[in-house]
Amino acid sequence: MSLTDVTASVTVRVLLFAQLKDRLGASELVVTLPSGSTGQELFAWVAQRHPKIEGLLRVSRLAANAEYVALDYVLRDHDDVAVIPPVSGG
Secondary structure (H helix, E strand, O other): OOHHHOOOEEEEEEEEOHHHHHHHOOOEEEEEEEOOOEHHHHHHHHHHHOHHHHHHHHOOEEEEOOEEEOOOOEOOOOOEEEEEOOOOOO
């Protein structure tokens, strides 16, 4: 089998906070996607598998390796990706 026979992929650790963490009952997910996948594709993957947080994902921010990034950010293998939902306070 040659390298061209293997589909390239990236594996990222997705950190979840606040309501996202509470609704899923988990503080992180490990996700493998095809190489070249973006933050938007990551959100779509998570929403498809965890529909109870889909609405929150639509209003959440994305950070990769402790820096805010746009949803068109191209994920890199071993990125730590944080999904940060809106916060409210009083």
